[in-house]
Amino acid sequence: MAPAAGVTRRVDAACPLRPGQPCTLCHPEAKLGPQDCPTVAIVMDDPDLRAEVARLRAELAAQAS
Ligand code: SF4
Numbered sequence: 001m002a003p004a005a006g007v008t009r010r011v012d013a014a015c016p017l018r019p020g021q022p023c024t025l026c027h028p029e030a031k032l033g034p035q036d037c038p039t040v041a042i043v044m045d046d047p048d049l050r051a052e053v054a055r056l057r058a059e060l061a062a063q064a065s
Helices: 038-045 047-064
Strands: none
Touching: 038 047
């Protein structure tokens, strides 16, 4: 069942595409979290996009240390 208007869905997982941010189930077809998120699947299937996500993660880790 879809959440009421204005209610943000959220799972206990981080979004792989937005380092440091939680998964908010922003994609309507993501029901469980990153594991069934079509956007994550597309990004992780593309070597260039996957490398960019890795770069962003490394950047965030460097800022945190
Ligand atoms: S639904 Fe996908 S893109 Fe949206 S926050 Fe979750 S993992 Fe990230």
